Each structure stands twice: as structure tokens, then as C-alpha cells.
Amino acid sequence: MKGGISQGLNLCMAGLFVCAILSAMQWPVHSRAFVMAIAFPGLLLTVVLFVRQRWRRGTDAATSPGLGDTPLDADVPPAVARRRMVNVFAWIFALFALVRLVGFEIAVPVFTFVYLRFQAREGLLVSGAAAVVMVALIVGVFNWILHVLWPKGMLQGWLGL
Amino acid sequence: MLESLLTALGVIFAPYHLLLLLLGVLLGILLGAVPGLGGIVGLTVVLPFVFELSPSEAMVLLVGLVAVVTSSDSIPAVLFAVPGTAAAQATIMDGHPMAKKGEAGRAFGAIYSASMMGGVFGAVALLLAVPIMRPLVLSVGSPELFMLGLLGISMVGVLSGRAPLQGLIAGMAGVLASMVGMDPQTGILRWTFGALYLWEGLPLVPAVMGVFGIPEIVEMVIRRKSIADVPRQAIKGVLTGIGDTFRHWFLVLRCSVLGTWIGLIPGLGSDVVDWFAYGHTVQSSRPREGFGKGDVRGVIGPESAANAKLGGSLIPTIAFGIPGSLQMIILLGAFMILGLRPGPEMLTDNLDVTFTIVWSLVLANVFGTLILLPLTGQLAKLALVRIQILAPVIISILFLASFLTTRDYGDLVVLIGFGLFAWVMKLAGWPRPPLVLGLVLGPIIGKYLFISTHAYNGFGWLARPGVILLFLAMAASVAFGLVREKRGETAPETRAVEGIGGTP
Numbered sequence: 300m301k302g303g304i305s306q307g308l309n310l311c312m313a314g315l316f317v318c319a320i321l322s323a324m325q326w327p328v329h330s331r332a333f334v335m336a337i338a339f340p341g342l343l344l345t346v347v348l349f350v351r352q353r354w355r356r357g358t359d360a361a362t363s364p365g366l367g368d369t370p371l372d373a374d375v376p377p378a379v380a381r382r383r384m385v386n387v388f389a390w391i392f393a394l395f396a397l398v399r400l401v402g403f404e405i406a407v408p409v410f411t412f413v414y415l416r417f418q419a420r421e422g423l424l425v426s427g428a429a430a431v432v433m434v435a436l437i438v439g440v441f442n443w444i445l446h447v448l449w450p451k452g453m454l455q456g457w458l459g460l
Numbered sequence: 461m462l463e464s465l466l467t468a469l470g471v472i473f474a475p476y477h478l479l480l481l482l483l484g485v486l487l488g489i490l491l492g493a494v495p496g497l498g499g500i501v502g503l504t505v506v507l508p509f510v511f512e513l514s515p516s517e518a519m520v521l522l523v524g525l526v527a528v529v530t531s532s533d534s535i536p537a538v539l540f541a542v543p544g545t546a547a548a549q550a551t552i553m554d555g556h557p558m559a560k561k562g563e564a565g566r567a568f569g570a571i572y573s574a575s576m577m578g579g580v581f582g583a584v585a586l587l588l589a590v591p592i593m594r595p596l597v598l599s600v601g602s603p604e605l606f607m608l609g610l611l612g613i614s615m616v617g618v619l620s621g622r623a624p625l626q627g628l629i630a631g632m633a634g635v636l637a638s639m640v641g642m643d644p645q646t647g648i649l650r651w652t653f654g655a656l657y658l659w660e661g662l663p664l665v666p667a668v669m670g671v672f673g674i675p676e677i678v679e680m681v682i683r684r685k686s687i688a689d690v691p692r693q694a695i696k697g698v699l700t701g702i703g704d705t706f707r708h709w710f711l712v713l714r715c716s717v718l719g720t721w722i723g724l725i726p727g728l729g730s731d732v733v734d735w736f737a738y739g740h741t742v743q744s745s746r747p748r749e750g751f752g753k754g755d756v757r758g759v760i761g762p763e764s765a766a767n768a769k770l771g772g773s774l775i776p777t778i779a780f781g782i783p784g785s786l787q788m789i790i791l792l793g794a795f796m797i798l799g800l801r802p803g804p805e806m807l808t809d810n811l812d813v814t815f816t817i818v819w820s821l822v823l824a825n826v827f828g829t830l831i832l833l834p835l836t837g838q839l840a841k842l843a844l845v846r847i848q849i850l851a852p853v854i855i856s857i858l859f860l861a862s863f864l865t866t867r868d869y870g871d872l873v874v875l876i877g878f879g880l881f882a883w884v885m886k887l888a889g890w891p892r893p894p895l896v897l898g899l900v901l902g903p904i905i906g907k908y909l910f911i912s913t914h915a916y917n918g919f920g921w922l923a924r925p926g927v928i929l930l931f932l933a934m935a936a937s938v939a940f941g942l943v944r945e946k947r948g949e950t951a952p953e954t955r956a957v958e959g960i961g962g963t964p
Contacts, residue, residue: 305626305888312629319636322651330648333906334639341632348625375682383682388880391674391855395872398859407860411852419848429849433856440494445505447864 306352313345390414402452408433465587468516468815472823477520480513481820484524485827491525492532495669495861498545499529503790507797515798516816522794523820526787528828530766531575534759538567539687539842540854541676542669542861546731547766549896550738552672554751554758559687561754564840569701570756571763572829572836574712577705578764579825581716582723582771587818589724589775600725603921606908607930608725612732612901614934615739619893627894630885634898635905637662645910657870664731664899666862666875671896673858674879675886680847687843687850698836704756711741711757712764719765723772731900735893737765771821778806778814 316338323334375383390410397406408430415426441447451460471477484506491502502525510518533544538555551571558567613631620627640651641661652658680687705712715737722733741761742751751758774791776782781802783789795802806814842850862875882892912921921927 304884305890308884308888308890309626309629312633315633315636319651326643326648326650327646329910330643330646330650333909334636334650337632337635337639341629341636344625344629344632348629351625375684380682383684384678387678387681387851390852391876391879394855394859395876398872399869403860403863407856411856414852415849419846419851421849425849429853433853436494436857437860440490441860445501450867 316342488528492529527824542673550734550762557754566701568836569698573705576829578767582768583821602911609905631894635902638902670878715765716768719768720772723769734762
């Protein structure tokens with residue numbers, strides 16, 4: 300599986316270098332030169348890697364456990380690992396959406412509480428305490444001490460608050 | 461001169477000065493430990509109060525603050541793989557794996573003691589160098605800065621472990637990503653896709669947090685364990701870490717020299733110092749198979765260099781009024797507010813202030829270490845808290861810290877985008893550090909290559925002695941590594957620093 304991901308990533312990198320070269324062709328020579336000096340060798344290296352991966356596919360898989368094996372190793376079944384991975388990224392995107400909607404000051408404590416209460420299945424006390432700590436961080440450290448003003452969310456904008 | 465030095469020592473030990481120094485140190489520790497803040501935020505917060513202080517009081521407060529930021533920024537780096545400031549990026553490489561092995565206490569012990577030694581070295585360098593440093597600083601021009609960037613890129617091989625080809629590709633992708641935004645030379649907009657946010661380029665802090673922080677938190681949530689895999693009894697003592705630093709004193713010395721030197725050169729910035737030191741540590745150490753998997757030398761080198769850098773960067777700021785970083789620009793602003801003029805006056809009329817700065821640097825590093833060391837045991841216990849409890853807090857801090865970079869929602873997009881990309885890299889077994897190295901060094905290389913070729917109307921700058929010297933250093937460094945590998949000093953199956961930045 301790792302070999303497939305690696306090849307896919309290599310193809311993406313090749314695509315990136317090609318796009319960089321094509322777009323840079325329309326630029327003045329001074330802007331173009333540095334891009335070309337990086338993208339052309341980069342593209343060449345992706346080709347070399349592609350050939351090597353095709354040539355040595357069997358040995359690569361056997362001898363290179365790689366950085367990414369931990370989540371999918373024997374400790375956690377692959378299906379569970381995939382489900383948890385999707386789950387955690389869903390929480391990250393949810394926080395992003397919440398921040399845009401209601402702003403940091405509300406989103407972060409709410410996210411912390413909801414995650415701990417419903418995802419981690421912690422008690423009300425732990426979940427509430429963690430949310431309070433986050434409020435203290437945002438209001439106490441950032442707002443009061445450092446005078447950081449967090450932008451309001453879209454919801455406050457719609458409601459004219 | 462000796463009399464002024466002793467007078468400054470007497471001044472700094474006055475109760476009010478000590479109080480201000482402690483205040484600065486405590487603020488610096490807090491700012492370093494919270495990702496996204498750092499010394500620049502601290503200086504801007506404190507700057508308005510400088511009006512009320514005398515020059516020596518103000519310097520004690522300001523230097524105390526900035527001196528320890530690079531010590532406490534390793535706390536989130538070691539525990540959560542989230543760098544407190546840009547100067548703690550490389551500390552993640554071995555610091556976080558150490559925390560996973562239950563050696564967070566040892567890592568912190570080594571980090572704080574190495575930071576203190578590096579900081580004191582930087583102060584001594586400042587003391588000795590101010591009167592004689594002018595020719596050296598002025599001899600470093602754009603061609604030498606370009607070569608230094610290349611020297612940094614040559615470390616991609618070291619940071620790629622068993623996958624050098626993937627590392628090179630990732631490094632080049634990082635350099636390309638660093639080109640996003642308006643070309644400072646021609647004004648062309650490069651890959652901004654109509655977004656005003658991208659005109660200034662991709663911000664480094666959210667990108668680095670995405671590359672290291674997001675994949676680590678995702679992995680830990682998948683495994684559903686605490687950060688440390690081992691039980692509480694396995695948390696090694698802080699004293700072991702301190703002992704490690706003393707055992708590797710020569711590494712501390714070398715990296716302190718490196719840090720001071722990088723700080724001395726305006727234009728390189730603090731983002732590169734720890735990578736240079738880490739690359740040097742890996743290249744010059746044997747055996748190397750432990751790097752990336754929790755080798756204590758991997759935290760000692762970068763941390764001593766990061767703290768030594770401040771002393772180095774103060775040299776051109778004080779002696780010539782040339783600030784090498786945003787932090788130094790703000791400090792220079794404080795000089796102006798206080799009526800101090802950088803240059804010869806700082807070595808004659810205001811020599812006492814210069815020496816107060818030196819002593820502040822020494823004492824701040826000592827105080828910082830003395831304050832942080834007792835906290836280490838408690839901090840290390842964080843590694844044993846279930847990740848399900850820590851996860852929402854860490855994710856929230858990643859968001860808050862990223863947003864503080866430019867205060868634009870684009871920072872969050874960069875964080876998540878780089879996080880997803882780095883997660884795929886982690887799954888595919890591609891090394892992530894070269895991507896960050898490319899991002900950090902890309903602008904330096906591009907800028908100084910352009911200036912050099914324009915200033916010399918071609919490539920005549922290649923004949924400069926400094927350029928030749930740096931080229932030889934780069935070639936020697938690469939050749940040294942190749943020869944060592946050829947000799948089989950490390951076995952092929954174990955030589956890789958494959959686990960760098962990830963879990964072994």
C-alpha cells in the first residue's frame with residue numbers, strides 16, 4: 300500500500316513541477332530562471348524515482364518500512380486506522396468551519412468541550428475544565444495580556460453583533 | 461574596560477534590575493512555550509513600557525525576554541511536535557521521539573543545559589567580538605549569503621535518511637512553494653491564484669506546524685495512546701540529560717560557534733540556525749543510526765546553536781546598527797527610544813549599557829534554566845496523558861498559533877493544506893524535513909542569487925574568496941558523508957535516519 304501511495308505522491312510532484320515550468324514560461328527571464336533551475340531537475344528526479352520504484356518495487360516494499368507505517372501496523376487494524384484517520388481530519392475541518400462561523404473565542408472552547416465529551420467520552424468535569432482552560436488562554440493570555448483581537452465569525456456578522 | 465565590565469555587573473545585581481530581568485525571563489518563557497507567539501510579540505508588548513525606564517533597566521528587561529524564548533519553545537516541540545517558535549523546528553526531529561520513548565525529562569534536561577551553555581557562549585562572543593567584528597561582517601556579501609543557502613540545501617541528503625531521492629524532490633518542492641507570492645525582483649505574481657493573501661508568500665509558521673504538528677497528532681489519535689509509549693517509571697531523569705550535555709561538550713561548543721556565526725550575519729534569519737546545527741550534528745556524529753529516533757545529540761546541537769545566535773545577532777545590531785532580524789529591528793527601535801545610537805558610541809560613551817546587555821544575556825540564560833529545570837518533571841508527565849484528552853487542546857493551539865502569523869484565515873488553510881500533504885508524505889515514507897528546509901532556504905537562495913548576478917553583471921562573484929571557501933566547505937561536507945558511507949561505518953539497514961521527524 301505504501302508503495303502505491305509513494306508512486307501517487309511522486310506523480311503529484313511531477314505534475315507540480317510540470318505546472319511550475321509551464322506557468323513560468325510566460326514570465327520575464329529573471330523570474331523564470333530560478334523556477335526553471337529548480338523545477339527541471341525536480342522533474343528529472345521524479346522520473347528517476349518512478350523508474351526505480353517500478354524496477355525495485357518488490358524489494359522496496361520489503362526493506363523500507365518508511366515513516367508512515369506506524370498508524371497502519373499490527374497495533375491498529377488498517378480499517379480501524381483509516382476510520383480514525385478520517386475521523387480526526389473531520390474534527391480538524393469541523394474546527395475550521397466553526398472558527399469561520401462563530402470566531403475563535405467561541406469555537407475553540409466549544410470544540411474542546413464537544414470533542415472531549417462525545418469523541419473522547421470524558422465526563423462533564425474534565426470536558427468542562429478543558430474548555431475553561433481554553434477560554435482562559437484565549438481571553439486571559441491573548442486578549443488581556445497580549446491585546447490580541449480575534450475576528451468575529453460570519454454568524455456575528457449576519458446578526459450584526 | 462574591565463572597570464566598566466565590573467560596574468555593569470554591579471548594576472545588574474541591583475534589586476530593581478534583577479526584578480526586571482526576572483520579569484523579562486518569565487515573560488520570555490511563557491511566550492516561547494505558547495506556539496505562535498515568540499520574542500517579537502513579547503518585544504512589541506513590552507516596548508511601550510521602555511519609555512519609563514533608564515537604558516540599562518530597559519536593556520535588562522528586553523534582553524531577558526528574548527534570551528529565553530529559544531529555550532522554552534522546545535516544550536511544545538518535544539511534547540507535541542509543534543515548534544514554539546521557528547527556532548525549535550529541528551528540535552522536533554529527536555526531541556519528540558525521545559518523548560515517545562518516555563525520555564521527555566532527559567530531553568528537557570539536555571535542552572535547557574545546552575541552551576544555557578549556548579546562550580552564555582553567545583554572550584561571551586558578543587563581549588569579545590564587538591571591537592573587532594567590523595571587517596568580518598562587512599566581508600559577507602550577497603554571494604556568500606547565496607553560498608550559505610546552498611550549504612543549507614546540501615543538508616537535504618543528511619535529512620533524508622534512506623530516501624535521498626524523495627528527500628531531494630521534497631526539498632525542491634519546498635523551494636518552489638517558497639516562491640509563491642510577488643517576486644521581489646520583478647514584481648511578477650507567482651502562483652497567487654488571485655488571492656491577495658498569497659502576495660506576501662506562504663507563511664512559514666503555519667506551514668511548519670502543518671508539516672510536523674498535524675501528522676503527529678493524527679498518528680497519535682489513530683494509535684489512541686499517550687505520547688509516551690512506555691510506563692511512568694521509564695521517564696528518565698533530568699540529570700541524565702544534563703550529563704549528556706556535558707558529555708557532548710565539544711558538540712555544544714561547535715554548534716554554539718555555528719549559531720553565533722549565523723546570528724552575526726544579517727540576512728540569514730533565525731529560521732535556518734537550528735537546521736544548520738542539526739545537519740552539522742548528524743554529519744559530524746557517529747554512530748548516526750539513532751538520529752530521528754530519539755538521539756539526545758539531535759536536541760543538544762540545535763538548542764545550543766539557537767541560544768548562541770542571539771549573542772551573535774546583537775553584534776552587528778550594537779556595533780553597526782545593522783539589524784539581522786525582525787527581533788533585532790524592534791530592539792533597535794528600543795535603542796532609538798532610549799536615545800542610544802548603535803555604533804562607536806556603544807563602545808565608548810555607552811559602554812556600560814553594552815556590558816549590561818552582555819551580563820543580562822548571561823544571567824537570563826542561567827535564570828531561564830533554573831526556572832525551567834524544576835518544571836521539567838511535571839512537563840514530562842504531559843507525555844503520559846491520554847492523547848484523546850490532549851488532542852482537542854493541541855489542535856486548537858495549532859489553529860490559534862497559525863492564525864497569529866498574519867491574522868488571516870488563509871493561515872488556517874495553509875496549516876491544514878500542509879498538514880494533509882505532510883500526512884500523505886508520512887504514509888508514503890517520504891522524509892518531511894527537506895520540504896521545510898526548502899521552504900526556509902528558498903527565498904534566501906533566490907534573493908541573493910539575483911542580487912549577486914546583478915551586482916557582478918554575471919557570475920564573476922564565483923571567484924570571491926568567501927564563495928570559494930564556502931564552496932569548499934560544502935564539497936568537503938558532502939564528500940565526508942559519502943566517504944563515511946562508502947567505508948560502511950554504518951550498516952545499510954540501520955544507517956538511515958529514516959525515522960527523522962516521524963516514528964521509528
